[in-house]
Amino acid sequence: MTTATPQTATIGHLLRDTDLSRPAYEQLLADATLLKHQRASGTIVPRLLGLNIAVIFEKPSTRTRSAFEVALHDEGAGCTYMDSASSHLGSSESFEDTAKVLSRFYDGIAYRGFGQNSVNELANHASIPVWNALTNEWHPTQALADMLTMMETTTKPLQDVIVCFLGDGHDNVANSLMTSAAILGMDVRIAAPAPLQPDPAVVAAAQDIAAQSGARVTVTTDVDEAIARADFLYTDVWVSMGESEESWDHRVPLLTPYRVDAAMMSRTGNPKTQFLHCLPSIHDSTTALGKKIFNRYGLNGAEVSNEVFHSTASRVYDQAENRMHTIKAVMLSSLASMTQGDR
Incomplete structure (x- = not known):
């Protein structure tokens, strides 16, 4: 063909x-x-x-x-x-x-x-x-790449996959991931602090789709509930393009409990959990922004640790190519x- x-x-x-x-x-x-x-x-x-x-x-x-x-x-x-x-x-x-x-x-x-x-x-x-x-x-083209990456890197059919997004749950990547996963019948969870949860209208639309597709859509502040048995943990930058730098002062305390590090990966209870990120990522202090975050908040990397980002469980470059x-x-x-x- x-x-x-x-x-x-x-x-x-x-x-x-x-x-x-x-x-x-x-x-x-x-x-x-x-x-x-x-x-x-x-x-x-x-x-x-x-x-x-x-x-x-x-x-x-x-x-x-x-x-x-x-x-x-x-x-x-x-x-x-x-x-x-x-x-x-x-x-x-x-x-x-x-x-x-x-x-x-x-x-x-x-x-x-x-x-x-x-x-x-x-x-x-x-x-x-x-x-x-x-x-x-x-960000629909990102979600398509995410779905292809998950399809390629697990032996499960997509409708049996559990994917959990952690962090800023009201950003475009979270919206598209949740909605696309609902379309494909997946188990999708969004773990985010209350002020940064997805728009209720987007959640309601995803749940309506899930009712037809057999998907499961969960939005929660409870990290352990969200990541349990997850096949993939997904995160994104904590402050998006166009938002003020002062947003970091508000976001870091809220989002640090949702940071993906080695301990978070092990808490899923699934030894095969893989990591996703749409990029760019702040995973160390080698960039100008990474240095600022380290100097200001003491975090070497923000939404994800360098250890996880460069681990064998990371699929971030596959996503980029896809x-x-x-x-x-x-x-x-x-x-x-x-x-x-x-x-």
């Missing part, structure tokens, strides 16, 4: 995880697996020849930008990267006007920015697919009609 075009579902926009049905989600993971194999074996057949994609990032990025650019190069498409300094988006040109103009030049738009309303506005006015490469509320394969699967699915002569 050489084609990677989804066989059972074709998606349009991907703005948040709930845009995907379970069959579509599972097909994207199957496609990503095939695409990963093709890249490793040197058997890629470019399927996006002649197409051009706009990659608009108002927030900086290493992994997501690289994933889009390399995926597009592999598939033979043109890629134009724009940041806040090289476009008029949001400053002197509206999202509506930008969407309508770019639709005349490009075949798809990847957008990374701030509020979810921005990517929604692009999609509302674009006549081409729009993909959310991160907003304050959702961003490329799952993003490629998303773009191929969205652009399927254009690659089948219907352009």
